[in-house]
Amino acid sequence: MALKGLAGKILRVNLTSGSITKEPTPDDVFAGYIGARGVGAYLLLKELKAHTDPLGPDNKLIFLTGPVEGTLAPGANKITVTFRSPLTGTYSFSLCGGHLAPEVKFAGYDGIIIEGRADRPVYLWIDDDRVSLKDASHLWGKLTHATEDAIRAELKDDAIRVACIGPAGEKLSRFACIQSDYHREFGRGGAGAVMGAKNLKAIAVRGTGSVEVADPEALEALTEKVYGILAANLKARARRYYGTPEMVDGTNGLGYWGTRNFSTGYFEEGHNINAANMKEKIFVGSMSCYACPIACGKVSLIRSGPYAGTMIEGPEFESTGLLGANCGVSDLEALVKVVEICDIYGLDTMSAGAVASLAMECYEKGIITKEDTGGLELNFGNGEALVALMEKIARREGIGDLFAEGAKRAAEKLGVPELAMQVKGQEFATYEPRGCKGMGLGYAISPKGAHHMIAPTMGPETAGDGSKRFEYKGKAALVRETQFLMAVVDSLSLCSSMRFALGLKEQVELYRAVTGLSLDETGALSLGEKITNLERLFNLREGFDRKDDYLPSRMLKEKMPTGPSQGHLVELDPMLDEYYDLMGWDRQGRPTAAKLAELGLAELWQEVK
């Protein structure tokens, strides 16, 4: 079977031996798991031995595109990396937008599997079918932007796409990201540290080919239809005009915006860092990922003050929340500066914000002192200190060394594990679970820790008057269904913003037009379920079960003190029970034998267990 929409080859690079091989894309695996995230979950479970050291040579970085990339499909620009996370020890994956994904496909590959460890810094150069490892000693230590620039100059082509790590990845910060196109990244889970541990500084790609699609007319008609829907959709228009910070007012206004290390869900200075203020004060233009009719990337420029001249793409909503509200910082200029530091050193802005807010709470409580911080007055709201702290974390200097380990490890070392807002070691996204119960359940059951895009239920939960967000009824079912939907969209490798126009029906149509395979909505949802179970199996093998599907005690025991969600907590256990029941899992969160048989995963599980 030759699947349309696919490039047909997977590149496998062993850094230990230096061997580079091209394997035929396993069509049956792509047909069975759609692509990207789904195929990544399958390959990681199958190829990685149990208890592999995340920072050892045996961990893998499995970069995968989806079947719709490199075609006319709107918003098809995500590339996934799947790996065992050094931050959580769980299965993890991370998606990057920009222009890398189509370039990989144009170069002739559906994915790149990186294994082993190079004995000195190298970078991978993929020039269509000519693939080589090149010395990167001269790039080691360079910031991400400088690395991209240096590689483009060295290879004498400005149009080359680069994914690279910065000093944070080299120094194995557990929440180091992989940066691409200056401001797009594989953010969560510490993929940058895995790359650093492998001595792989960068991947550079030039592709000049194309992929064939099954039904060009259908694809063209659907693409035009999606452009039309997106142009009319209010949410998409807000995203286009304001970028992701369009969500600030809504989230803060309902009081589920993590503030001051999630001590509350309402930031009273939120209006200083909302979209309208950004638009007025700092936005100077837009930058789009490949094939995107929304172009949510906003370019920000600081015109005056100590950070004058700083220019970034962003800040995104999640960065605004975690580095802004959650650190109590309403200074827009400091926010832009700290995002820049994260981007050029290669740190996940989300974890960075959660870690910094932990440091701030510890400082205010006297757990760390001015002596520990090297003179920084790390009170909530001190933007200048936040900028200085982030530089220390990025360089692992002084107290930065401790916090580069992530919130969970740092809080444990400081003797205050309960102050780290995390699940399985992955720091919270910006939504406050006490003010939005489904998000709480979503954080808890997420295979990669407290991430918001595993089951982003906030839309339906806050629809209408917003009171549904406090209800428990129906939340387990909502989380379950959203989880399956996200598994499909991530596996197709579409940007999740495309969901404004592409419902499951259109996604399935897109899949059919590109691949020629027959798939209906029910079939797609059951693939989503299969992928979700596969991810669960990886974690089970590593010893994760119900005991790890929890939220920090602050969410469960301390009533939210202020804002529109005042007085609320999360009652997690009943939601968990209901969720497990609906999933066909036992009360320890393990898929039952019957469920595995139903999904056709029993044999695989026997084999890898």
Add this chain to the structure above:
Amino acid sequence: MNVLVTYPERCVGCRICEQWCSWKHEGQVNPTKSRIRVHRVHSKYLNIPVTCMQCAKSPCIAACREGALRKDSATGAVIVDEEKCIGCRRCVRACPYGAVAIDKDKRIVLICDLCGGEPQCVAHCREGAIEYVSLAVADRGHRAAYVETVVATMAAETKDGIKATGEGGCQ
């Protein structure tokens, strides 16, 4: 007759124009087969669409020794005779805008043909970064922008009197 006008300051770099250009001409999405290309200057956060400007005195046609290029009398687009083109790239080098490229498979040059008068890049650019307007009015926008600058300057001068230069020195 209409010509293409590009507005780099509006371009966001989504490259949807490249997609539709190669899709309509070659039946595949392939940026290297597109007759319009978006060049991103990362360090300056700029995206510049590069395509044929339909120069009045086309340097590409003048450079071609094979007689492979001609102007379409209806649209004014440069048309490549695929039989005659030998892919020597003289036109690529002659183009002042870098708007001519070479098809790596067919080994002949790619120049915007204005899609026979319905440019697909224009039809699909949501940013309005490429416009297809009558030659007679194409440059009015620039004139208007210039006039706006003059008006703004005059208004400021009227308000503040003649502005100080802010420089010290010469008495």
